[in-house]
Amino acid sequence: MATTSVRRDTVRRLGSTALTTLTWVLALAAVFPFLWMLIQALQPEALRFASPPTVDPGSFNLDGFRAATRDGEILVWLRNSAIVAVTSTLISLVLGSGAAYAIARFRTRAVTATTLLILASQMVPPVVLMVPLFSLVTAFGLFDTLTAVVLGNIVFTLPVVTWMLSASVRTVPPELEEAAMVDGCGRVNVLRRITIPVALPGVAAAAAFSFTWAWQEFLFARIIVSRNDNWVGGVGIASFFGVYETPWHVIMAATVIFTIPPVIFFLIAQRRFVDSVGGAVKG
Template sequence: MRPPHVGLTLRIIAVLVVLGIAVFPLYWMFVTALTNNSELFADKARLVPDFSQFGVFIDALAEGKATTWLRNSLVIAAGTTVLSIGLGIPLGYALSRFSFRGKALVAVVLLFTQMLPEALMVVPLFALFRRFDLLDSLGGLILVNSAFVLPIVALILKGAIDGLPRELEESARVDGARPLTVLTRINVPLIAPSLAATAVIAFFHAWNEYVFAVTFIFTPGMQPASVGIANFIGELGTPIQTVMAVAFMFTAPAVVFYLFVQKYVVAGMTAGAVKG
């Protein structure tokens, strides 16, 4: 019989290997950003960062472009998160608690929207946004990103509300609480893990989105980081260290944010999966 500590050791090693594979691309971006040209194209790859080259990060921030791009990405991601959750809560509640004609069809349509590629909707959305003067604005990107992430947010919240006992709502109604009060004071606090999960999904969808951003934004100062980084790629040359430095600054905050909230994501995604 294998000793218990052997199995624990193997699991720890497996976790460390998976963690190393996941973190290595971020580490490699950091090392590449701190590698000069002579070593960058050498036969042997540099595996340890040269902190004497840290000025590439300072220069990237000093120029102002990277700071502006990161700020725009944060505004778009935060706006998408707030709007999609604000609309997803009542939609998920309606699908969970109310009975109406076509309810199943609505859920199917919401699920079907996740099968549509974003590139397929670029042309009709471009024409629609031009008509309503939403092109070249962060608000337009917030709207289009929210439209694409709202269905999955609503379906996740519906599953979480399905798992809540109806007796809690009935008791609140007996005490005179209105439906909106029941939703905001009782249901929303109880589905907090699911809200955290949907917030992460919405945030990362908008943070990483590229197709709509590169199509609908024309002014360089309005571009998010996902588009700005691509602008470094030139016809005659590409500043690889600068690209990697900005890419690292674009990726690292998202990774750190996910590490802090990942336990809520797991809890939220499984909420409502088992009904008691």
Template sequence: MISANKAQQLLWSAAFYVILASLLLAVLFPFYWMFKTSMDSGGALFTYPPKLLPQSYDFHAYADVINNTDIALWLWNSFVVSVGSTVLALAAGVSGAYGLSRFRYRGKSTLALVILTTQMMPPLVLIIPIYTIYIGLNITDTLFGLIIGNFAFSLPVVIWMMKSIFDTIPVEIEEAARVDGASWFFIMTRITLPIALPGLVAVSVFTFINGWDEFMFARTVVTATEKWVGTVGLASFIGIYVTPWDQILAAATIFTLPPVILFLLIQKHFMAGLGAGAVKG
């Protein structure tokens, strides 16, 4: 006979795994449907009721996208913009976060509040003023302009996320290095950052994906087709009378692969970094 406590534990375990499987299905199903629909064509795209399995295993949409569009160039532009903005945001954000976390100076609280306040303003409101500035600086239709824009949008988040991570690292470790004559730059780069590596990886992934998925700013600033990023390229498939959904979803599947591969490569550090700022001690 199974005891009441044992039966209750089994029931809770079964409920937990059912909920976990349901959440996993809800997360993965859109990706499956995108891939499944990219293999359908013609009337199969609009079959009602929709079928869970593809009616054909035809990869012609992928061939059309690769051969007839500049998707390779779009992916490269997205990669350059995402990596460039991530490097700049980390370089400036890590030092800014370290200053907010470790140093005491007049106006520190005000500065932190101003940085936080910038995130309360919708980026859509800033696009036109930034575009006007870009015209004056002659950096429209350039990847450099997109890098600077994504860097500006990501910097406040990077500062606040890294500050919460630095706050969890004991100051005593750095004080010991200061006694030995180490500079603050040496302490930050050689002692504190290696300890905060999981959190740094999580922030890097967030910043990279933020730049990879950005559309509105890229669509406004860049008009030259050779400077399009992936999100703008995907939007170009939508026509006035005809929209090739199979090609759109094939291109979307290709566009989704780099972030997924990046996450799989560094998921260990990313998962560790999610809770880096949760507990201080």
């Protein structure tokens, strides 16, 4: 018995060590691109394309960040990206929560048809929608506006957000909603006060998806916006690419700057997700 117990403890320790090692490897693999961007933004030109790759912390400088922020345009692009991402995320969550509640709670032909339509919309490549979206934006006089970029992002994110939220709503016990309605609470208040708070982990995941998509979206924003004071981050960074010369240290510095806000947003959403799960477990 003692030998068996020792073997089990050994296997358990080995398994724990292997899992810890795998976690660190995956974490390093996820962090490496950002770390390499930061190094390339700080490296001098002589070491940037050295072979084999060379990293000399003593030669790091902030020339790339100074050049990227010199004329202040990057702050305008940051503002535009924040407006587009936050607005499209909020609208997608509001519209998606109502649609998700209907999909999860009602069984009618109209709801079933809408569900199939939402699913079918995800089978269409986004690039196919660029021409009709461009025509609609032009027809409504929204060309070269952030409003058009917001609406375009909603078109792409709303179906996915709806599906994510519908899965979360299904995890909420219907008895909680029925008890609230017995006490005189309407459907909208049930959704706002009962369903959404209980399904908050799914809401946080949907918000993180929508925000990340809107923040990094490039193709539609590039097509629909022409003035540089309406550019979002991806379009602005692409403008640094020149015909005869490409300032990679400036591009990498700008990319590092534009990577920070979605990371912060994801960490906030992850914290809400963990807190909600912990509260559900305690409850």
